[in-house]
Amino acid sequence: MNAVDRFEEGSPSWPVTRYLDKGGSALQDIPSALDDRQTLAALYAAMVRTRTFDQKAVSLQRTGRLGTYASSLGQEAVSVGIGAAMDPADVLLPAFRDHGAMLWRGVTMTEILQYWSGDERGCDYAGPREDFPVAIPVASQAPHAVGVAMAFQLRGEKRAALCILGDGATSKGDFYESINACGVWNLPAVFVINNNRWAISEPVAMQTAAETLAQKAVAAGIAGVRVDGNDVVAVRHVVGRALEEARSGRPQLVEALTYRLGDHTTADDARRYRDDAEVSARWQEEPVLRLRNYLVARDWWSKADEEALIRQVREDVDGAVEAYLALPPQPPAAMFDHLYAVLPPSLAAQRALLEDGDG
Amino acid sequence: MAEVTLVEAVAMALGRAMDEDPTVLVLGEDVGRDGGVFRATEGLLDRFGPARVRDTPLAEGLIAGMCVGLGAQGFRPVAEIQFMGFVYPALDQIVNHASRLRNRTRGRLSCPMVMRMPMGTGIKAPEHHSESVESMFAHIPGLRVVIPSTPSRAYGLLLAAIRDPDPVIFLEPTRLYRAVREEVADDGAAAELDCCYVMREGSDLTLVTWGAMTRETLAAADALAEEGIEAEVIDVATLKPLDEETILDSVGRTGRCVIVHEAALTAGFGGEIAARLAEKALLSLAAPVRRVAGFDTVMPLPRLEDAYLPGIDRIVAAGRETVRFQ
Ligand SMILES: Cc1ncc(C[n+]2csc(CCOP(=O)(O)OP(=O)(O)O)c2C)c(N)n1
Ligand SMILES: [Mg+2]
Numbered sequence: 027m028n029a030v031d032r033f034e035e036g037s038p039s040w041p042v043t044r045y046l047d048k049g050g051s052a053l054q055d056i057p058s059a060l061d062d063r064q065t066l067a068a069l070y071a072a073m074v075r076t077r078t079f080d081q082k083a084v085s086l087q088r089t090g091r092l093g094t095y096a097s098s099l100g101q102e103a104v105s106v107g108i109g110a111a112m113d114p115a116d117v118l119l120p121a122f123r124d125h126g127a128m129l130w131r132g133v134t135m136t137e138i139l140q141y142w143s144g145d146e147r148g149c150d151y152a153g154p155r156e157d158f159p160v161a162i163p164v165a166s167q168a169p170h171a172v173g174v175a176m177a178f179q180l181r182g183e184k185r186a187a188l189c190i191l192g193d194g195a196t197s198k199g200d201f202y203e204s205i206n207a208c209g210v211w212n213l214p215a216v217f218v219i220n221n222n223r224w225a226i227s228e229p230v231a232m233q234t235a236a237e238t239l240a241q242k243a244v245a246a247g248i249a250g251v252r253v254d255g256n257d258v259v260a261v262r263h264v265v266g267r268a269l270e271e272a273r274s275g276r277p278q279l280v281e282a283l284t285y286r287l288g289d290h291t292t293a294d295d296a297r298r299y300r301d302d303a304e305v306s307a308r309w310q311e312e313p314v315l316r317l318r319n320y321l322v323a324r325d326w327w328s329k330a331d332e333e334a335l336i337r338q339v340r341e342d343v344d345g346a347v348e349a350y351l352a353l354p355p356q357p358p359a360a361m362f363d364h365l366y367a368v369l370p371p372s373l374a375a376q377r378a379l380l381e382d383g384d385g
Numbered sequence: 386m387a388e389v390t391l392v393e394a395v396a397m398a399l400g401r402a403m404d405e406d407p408t409v410l411v412l413g414e415d416v417g418r419d420g421g422v423f424r425a426t427e428g429l430l431d432r433f434g435p436a437r438v439r440d441t442p443l444a445e446g447l448i449a450g451m452c453v454g455l456g457a458q459g460f461r462p463v464a465e466i467q468f469m470g471f472v473y474p475a476l477d478q479i480v481n482h483a484s485r486l487r488n489r490t491r492g493r494l495s496c497p498m499v500m501r502m503p504m505g506t507g508i509k510a511p512e513h514h515s516e517s518v519e520s521m522f523a524h525i526p527g528l529r530v531v532i533p534s535t536p537s538r539a540y541g542l543l544l545a546a547i548r549d550p551d552p553v554i555f556l557e558p559t560r561l562y563r564a565v566r567e568e569v570a571d572d573g574a575a576a577e578l579d580c581c582y583v584m585r586e587g588s589d590l591t592l593v594t595w596g597a598m599t600r601e602t603l604a605a606a607d608a609l610a611e612e613g614i615e616a617e618v619i620d621v622a623t624l625k626p627l628d629e630e631t632i633l634d635s636v637g638r639t640g641r642c643v644i645v646h647e648a649a650l651t652a653g654f655g656g657e658i659a660a661r662l663a664e665k666a667l668l669s670l671a672a673p674v675r676r677v678a679g680f681d682t683v684m685p686l687p688r689l690e691d692a693y694l695p696g697i698d699r700i701v702a703a704g705r706e707t708v709r710f711q
Contacts, residue, residue, distance in 0.1 A: 149490045149493070150493045156458070159494075166478065169451050173452060173453060173460075176451065176454070177458030180436060206444070207441070207442050367551055
């Protein structure tokens with residue numbers, strides 16, 4: 027294959043933390059704080075939930091009931107691991123493919139669907155009020171994390187900002203400017219790169235000649251580590267530790283190695299630029315089955331558990347979809363409602379055009 | 386009361402705002418120890434310390450983006466972009482985030498932040514240090530665009546901008562930084578945003594301008610007065626949202642209008658004002674609306690900058706012709 031292989035375990039100076047191998051066997055002792063049925067079953071349930079939601083969202087799009095949607099298929103462990111590692115008081119600054127983390131933190135499925143249907147109200151989360159909405163301009167959320175982390179530092183709060191970016195995002199100045207500034211000021215921020223190997227049609231080898239993305243931390247003078255992004259145990263552990271470090275004033279960069287099993291978005295057809303064979307091979311590494319195999323081997327997960335979970339998750343997703351489809355549309359004049367804290371009188375005439383319905 | 390220059394008034398307002406409100410922060414390149422390349426932040430580091438007065442890495446996108454994060458967290462960052470010519474990397478953050486965070490979260494998060502930057506020509510500065518691209522910001526929904534024209538207005542408008550709950554682009558004409566001194570009371574009194582200021586009354590002609598061009602325009606009004614033409618001079622001060630009432634009211638009385646700006650003519654903000662007059666004051670107009678503006682050229686280097694700048698003569702000539710138009 028091509029230079030994408032550089033991003034496999036390769037670099038001896040940048041080891042990849044991994045607890046579960048592709049088949050779900052433990053390669054080393056799982057950190058004791060995580061190695062219990064309740065903790066691992068919760069991570070598993072969250073990944074199943076994320077994948078089920080994702081599939082539903084894609085099918086809603088296919089049937090004309092949702093706008094363009096960015097699936098997280100195959101990357102559930104990165105997203106869920108991050109969500110689980112964060113404290114509720116931390117602030118999440120996601121990209122646009124991080125549904126697992128958002129759901130874990132209490133953003134509802136209905137809100138996510140509402141946003142991707144093209145309704146701003148989906149970003150007015152009832153749950154995590156301080157979390158940022160998804161960032162569509164790639165990497166543009168990184169400097170926001172610097173500001174949020176600085177706010178925590180100024181107030182002397184033990185909280186961290188966690189920013190998720192794609193591998194493509196690491197080519198942008200925003201990314202470097204942000205990790206660099208965090209290094210200068212010792213800010214409580216963690217940047218997690220979801221290295222899913224692709225930025226639409228460009229493999230990560232087209233983004234950089236660097237051997238790893240984690241090593242970009244060196245230029246910023248902050249710590250950089252790599253983790254198997256298909257091993258939710260490893261993500262949960264590594265990101266958890268990174269957050270602890272960050273809250274003590276040591277910003278961190280985490281590169282999570284995973285794979286985008288789906289199209290870039292519902293508007294994309296990945297067959298135009300990558301082989302089915304590559305994708306099939308990557309299915310052997312996917313995170314959900316991996317953890318289930320481990321749970322089953324530990325006798326922590328039965329067929330009945332699986333059936334009950336699937337039933338519950340389907341019910342939740344269906345309920346969320348029902349609630350989403352029943353949402354009343356925003357009145358057109360609502361586009362003026364939050365433009366400014368107080369609408370300048372000079373805009374009243376424009377708003378009136380929409381209120382009269384003859385705009 | 387102290388007699389201060391415009392740049393000193395800016396520093397005074399910053400100090401006042403930081404004194405009043407612990408959430409106000411000042412950040413930017415060289416704003417700390419150096420007090421800013423124009424000294425607009427002079428003395429702040431000593432008074433408020435390095436936590437609240439931050440020298441940042443040299444990265445404009447970062448500066449603007451940090452302000453979004455700080456603003457969302459309840460701080461009121463006041464960032465300095467060293468020159469307007471270097472604001473372009475920050476546009477992504479200003480346009481894609483600062484201006485719309487409130488809207489896209491339906492009010493859940495917002496960005497009370499001020500981006501201050503020197504603008505305009507007239508101080509023989511190097512390449513890229515002299516442009517005026519205020520109309521670029523004025524095109525962006527969700528922003529406020531404010532340009533002071535006197536020391537007292539700079540003090541009052543900046544305080545208002547810092548207290549405003551939404552992002553404000555605060556453009557400071559370098560040509561005015563040290564041009565005049567004025568008595569300004571450091572009394573914490575804000576000036577009104579979103580409104581024009583009438584600088585001179587007159588019944589024959591309305592001259593509409595802002596920022597540094599208020600000086601040439603006032604001088605032109607004096608020259609016209611010697612010819613018996615009484616011009617009203619309006620300082621727009623807040624380009625967005627635009628107070629069109631004041632302009633329409635004046636033109637309704639004078640029937641004649643010349644718009645003066647330093648920025649390039651095409652798609653300059655004068656075009657917006659002319660369009661409003663065409664839409665709402667056509668029947669009051671006794672003459673075509675004219676624009677006296679910078680040329681549609683690349684801003685020349687300092688040796689030609691005087692030739693670029695719309696001078697008093699051009700304003701007087703345009704005013705005279707507009708009044709004589711039958
Ligand atoms: C600044 C910017 N340029 C281009 C795009 C269009 N675009 C959307 S996603 C994407 C690829 C992003 O790749 P990556 O950062 O790896 O994230 P992923 O999609 O793989 O999660 C591109 C080019 C954009 N949204 N923002
Ligand atoms: Mg990617």
